Amino acid sequence: MRLSINITALTLLVSGSVLAQSAPDAVIKPLMQQYQIPGMALAVIHNGKTEFYNYGVASKQTQQPITEQTLFEIGSLSKTFTSTLASYAAQQKKLQFSDAASQWLPALKGSAFDNVSLLNLATHTSGTPLFVPDAVKNTRQLMAWYQHWQPQAEPGTVRVYSNPGIGMLGMIAAKSLEQPFINAMEKQLLPAMGMQHSYVQVPSAEMKRYAQGYNKQDRPVRVTPGPLDAESYGLKSTSSDLIRWLAIQLDEQKVAPAWQRAVAATHQGHYQTEAFTQAMMWEYYPLPVTEQQLIAGNSSARIMQGMRATRITPPEAAPQQAWYNKTGSTNGFSTYAVFIPAQKTAVIMLANKWFPNDDRVAAAYRIIRALNQ
Structure with missing residues (x-):
């Protein structure tokens, strides 16, 4: 009814x-x-x-x-869709949640993200803050901010609600599926869920x-x-x-x-x-x-x-x-x-x-x- x-x-x-x-x-x-x-x-x-x-x-x-x-x-609530996309990529053997974030984003090799796992990104335990700074307006500036970011505590020890954390996971999940994030969401996940x-x-x-x-x-x-x-x-x-x-x-x-x-x-x-x-x-x-x-x-x-x-x-x-x-x-x-x-x-x-x-x-x-x- x-x-x-x-x-x-x-x-x-x-x-x-x-x-x-x-x-x-x-x-x-x-x-x-x-x-x-x-x-x-x-x-x-x-x-x-x-x-x-x-x-x-x-x-x-x-x-x-x-x-x-x-x-x-x-x-x-969008974050639950992003984590599901990453979970699907893991189910398809495209990524592992134990992977370091920098493994997927070579520009971050040698940064703090060598010690941040994809699971940390999926569970708000990366230590990244709620927002990126207001001065960050585009992907180039975002990557530069990521490169210089330093955690206040060891990743996996503190739960800090974070847009940059789940955002990075979305970037990586889409990369593992070899398509832009919006395409992965609108042409793959949402249709699979019958959400028209x-x-x-x-x-x-x-x-x-x-x-x-x-x-x-x-x-x-x-x-x-x-x-x-x-x-x-x-x-x-x-x-x-x-x-x-x-x-x-x-x-x-x-x-x-x-x-x-x-x-x-x-x-x-x-x-x-x-x-x-x-x-x-x-x-x-x-x-x-x-x-x-x-x-x-x-x-x-x-x-x-x-x-x-x-x-x-x-x-x-x-x-x-x-x-x-x-x-x-x-x-x-x-x-x-x-x-x-x-x-x-x-x-x-x-x-x-x-x-x-x-x-x-x-x-x-x-x-x-x-x-x-």
Whole structure:
């Protein structure tokens, strides 16, 4: 059963029973009012059914309503696609996660990247910072910055959220597959996943479905090009495609075996931190988990500050009794993705305005709790 429900809906049918207005309407509506969010798209998998809940408008100017086919910038949720591409390359024997990064980028031979593995890049344990400096505008300048970068701690000992790290992994994965990253994503991975309305570069014919984003000052914005944008935060997608992505994570939506193995490999636990287990871009928390634990683990402090990380050897088999999640943001968009294998439950939340991770996590937690009551 598929529902597309307007913000004025009072009750929602889920799993054959009536889900009261408390979830998701009573969760999402106050959130939109609090942060003056023009539009949100929510999709839920529960008990073998997928439901869509659409709120508000894609643009305050056009008043075009949100649907499950509205394109949103998904920010760092893009990183889970990049890690899956690298995992697929490894499945195809094109690379190994034990490889040093400099093995793939000869210009970095003799640099700190001699001691940074591809696994470090895939798990935020390379030590590279959140952003490259503002002065870095192109690939030549990026490589020069990489050459001179020095870690503050030994790679593999600290988990530091990093666009340059996953961005480098995307570059290397594409190189191993002998094609540009955008081609590898748009012509290989996304079609293999059956995601027909997801793009790094939105075609002109699809621009009409591309939501307008709004920043904290309510000014209209969209993501601007920059070094490693495609690899780190550049995907645009729909709630329909992204709930399919989460169904694939749950193994509820089948794809070709090589791709399913690549997806599954990204769920293995490689590093333990004080807040969560770090898989390949996904983070997971053993069940039961509290709302406060999830908020703390996804807080801006966790992104801006490093945490000690302990290598798990051998990698931990992906637990079923766990809450897997990933946030994503651009200046004008907010994303939160959750899947829980043991419950066969998943949620994708998309908004065309930035609002804090804490509130995204709390909203998803309360919706999932209501589903399970």
